[in-house]
Amino acid sequence: xxxxxxxxxxxxxxxxxxxxxxxxxxxxxxxxxxxxxxxxxxxxxxxxxxxxxxxxxxxxxxxxxxxxxxxxxxxxxxxxxxxxxxxxxxxxxxxxxxxxxxxxxxxxxxxxxxxxxxxxxxxxxxxxxxxxxxxxxxxxxxxxxxxxxxxxxxxxxxxxxxxxxxxxxxxxxxxxxxxxxxxxxxxxxxxxxxxxxxxxxxxxxxxxxxxxxxxxxxxxxxxxxxxxxx
Numbered sequence: 001x002x003x004x005x006x007x008x009x010x011x012x013x014x015x016x017x018x019x020x021x022x023x024x025x026x027x028x029x030x031x032x033x034x035x036x037x038x039x040x041x042x043x044x045x046x047x048x049x050x051x052x053x054x055x056x057x058x059x060x061x062x063x064x065x066x067x068x069x070x071x072x073x074x075x076x077x078x079x080x081x082x083x084x085x086x087x088x089x090x091x092x093x094x095x096x097x098x099x100x101x102x103x104x105x106x107x108x109x110x111x112x113x114x115x116x117x118x119x120x121x122x123x124x125x126x127x128x129x130x131x132x133x134x135x136x137x138x139x140x141x142x143x144x145x146x147x148x149x150x151x152x153x154x155x156x157x158x159x160x161x162x163x164x165x166x167x168x169x170x171x172x173x174x175x176x177x178x179x180x181x182x183x184x185x186x187x188x189x190x191x192x193x194x195x196x197x198x199x200x201x202x203x204x205x206x207x208x209x210x211x212x213x214x215x216x217x218x219x220x221x222x223x224x225x226x227x228x229x230x
Contacts, residue, residue, distance in 0.1 A: 070152040082106045083118035084135035093132045096139060097159035098146040104138050114138055143167045150176050198222050
């Protein structure tokens with residue numbers, strides 16, 4: 001049986017177009033090492049990246065609408081909770097504490113001591129004068145993010161235990177009333193860590209103090225880097 005001439009030419013056309021499409025695909029050499037990946041990145045990929053710079057006018061900057069803080073921070077429930085869990089039982093009073101990870105990360109044995117304390121307390125079944133049992137939950141939330149949640153009114157824990165007392169002062173500056181129960185649970189300090197050559201350069205001019213470090217930073221003598229506290 002003879003195929004219609006149209007069907008024959010259609011098949012030939014599809015074969016040729018498939019062959020052309022296959023031959024047009026970019027050839028990617030096999031990457032088996034870090035060095036090969038680095039060469040491929042710098043020789044094949046980065047040259048194709050185009051970067052543009054655009055200045056934002058003062059008018060546009062002034063008119064930029066910053067979303068409310070409550071819309072920018074996540075819900076506290078998205079962070080892990082250890083110890084007791086929220087309950088509607090009439091005979092239980094649930095108390096939740098926001099704590100920084102270095103003492104509330106139950107996944108690591110050297111960072112879970114506050115969780116261990118809460119669990120030990122829960123096992124004691126301490127009660128209020130009303131007879132209700134007190135149960136404590138510890139939610140692992142970064143200090144800065146916890147402060148933002150409190151400032152935005154997005155979370156209302158019974159307690160807040162950040163990594164440093166400066167977070168309490170920031171909350172006060174944002175108009176959030178706080179009542180410190182203890183000045184610190186663990187001794188901690190906010191510090192400047194200097195590279196040896198920077199310290200030696202400062203020491204050549206006298207004692208290396210906090211004021212001298214800040215003055216040197218402001219004078220542009222060296223740059224300071226810090227992690228995002230939030």
